[in-house]
Amino acid sequence: MPLVTTTEMFKKAYDGGYAVGAFNVNNMEIVQGITEAAREQHAPLILQVSKGARAYANHTYLVKLVEAAVIECPDIPIALHLDHGPDFETCKSCIDGGFTSVMIDASSKPFAENIAITRKVVEYAHDHGVVVEAELGSLAGVEDEVNVSAEDSSYTRPEEVEEFVSKTGCDSLAIAIGTSHGAYKFTAAQCTRNEQGVLVPPPLRFDILEEVSRRLPGFPIVLHGSSSVPQEFVKMINENGGKMPDAVGIPEEQLRKAATLSVCKINIDSDLRLAMTGSIRKYFADHPDHFDPRQYLTPARANIKAIVTHKLIDVLGCAGKA
Ligand code: G3H
Ligand code: 13P
Ligand code: ZN
Numbered sequence: 001m002p003l004v005t006t007t008e009m010f011k012k013a014y015d016g017g018y019a020v021g022a023f024n025v026n027n028m029e030i031v032q033g034i035t036e037a038a039r040e041q042h043a044p045l046i047l048q049v050s051k052g053a054r055a056y057a058n059h060t061y062l063v064k065l066v067e068a069a070v071i072e073c074p075d076i077p078i079a080l081h082l083d084h085g086p087d088f089e090t091c092k093s094c095i096d097g098g099f100t101s102v103m104i105d106a107s108s109k110p111f112a113e114n115i116a117i118t119r120k121v122v123e124y125a126h127d128h129g130v131v132v133e134a135e136l137g138s139l140a141g142v143e144d145e146v147n148v149s150a151e152d153s154s155y156t157r158p159e160e161v162e163e164f165v166s167k168t169g170c171d172s173l174a175i176a177i178g179t180s181h182g183a184y185k186f187t188a189a190q191c192t193r194n195e196q197g198v199l200v201p202p203p204l205r206f207d208i209l210e211e212v213s214r215r216l217p218g219f220p221i222v223l224h225g226s227s228s229v230p231q232e233f234v235k236m237i238n239e240n241g242g243k244m245p246d247a248v249g250i251p252e253e254q255l256r257k258a259a260t261l262s263v264c265k266i267n268i269d270s271d272l273r274l275a276m277t278g279s280i281r282k283y284f285a286d287h288p289d290h291f292d293p294r295q296y297l298t299p300a301r302a303n304i305k306a307i308v309t310h311k312l313i314d315v316l317g318c319a320g321k322a
Helices: 007-016 028-041 051-057 059-072 088-096 111-127 158-168 206-215 231-238 252-260 270-286 293-316
Strands: 020-024 045-050 078-085 101-104 131-136 141-143 146-148 172-175 221-223 263-268
Touching (some): 007 020, 007 263, 020 293, 028 045, 028 059, 028 293, 045 051, 045 059, 051 078, 088 101, 111 131, 111 158, 206 221, 206 252, 252 293, 263 270, 270 293
Parallel strands (some): 020 263, 045 078, 101 131
Antiparallel strands (some): 141 146
């Protein structure tokens, strides 16, 4: 089937009590690892591209890689989404250039300005059959060149969501309930330590999620910054020349719970980066004389597939839902 929008996916996810995984893509091996997992698990899928990914790999290459994946996976619905669109022009370029979904992220702007920019993107997108994700509240962490400190992040205010959605006409809403971008989501001071000495982050604000859902019944909610930072890959990186102390993510059981509620899209990028980096570091440590990219990218791609398979089955609950 051709690329789809997220409308049908989200309706089924909302009603079915699961979430669709949105995974960031930057090159061929990442696209292949993700889509092989989704094809095998018969799961709906969102492949998303950031401004940084477009700058790195070029819009056309990324669209063509995703189109190749669509040909290779004829039985699952795949949406191509712009992640964190910073302005109208970037959204327009992706709408004109084959994407089926865009995010306009004006969450750092004042409320009225966020509404105005989002509304403008929604009008253009809907005229072209494309859906729009918007954001209210701001997450801590690093995305592209924007680094939001924990002090400057802010939870979504539930009392704003009805006005925001009705005035913008957006199709889904990303909210801030304590997730955070990157592999270093929380400082040690924000966390406690478990018996193994691993940092345990503060729990997600399910009270905010529930209040948002009460105010927007049936409306799809999105969680960004939802990598869990698997310690297995942090260890693999640290044991093979890397240095990632105290990298910690969102516990998977909390994401699983969010997926059973109104959260229909969960964004995962850093976990795939960790899987890829750990695999490549280990490969070079084990084979210091090798230099063929096909050799070291093979276990990297396999581990991306493995982590995505785990997410589809155990975290998102969307395996078998295509
Ligand atoms: O939230 C941001 C995503 O992880 C994409 O990261 O902007 O470095 O491509 P990026
Ligand atoms: P992570 O950094 O937690 O993977 O979040 C990715 C994300 O939200 C992309 O928009
Ligand atoms: Zn994000």
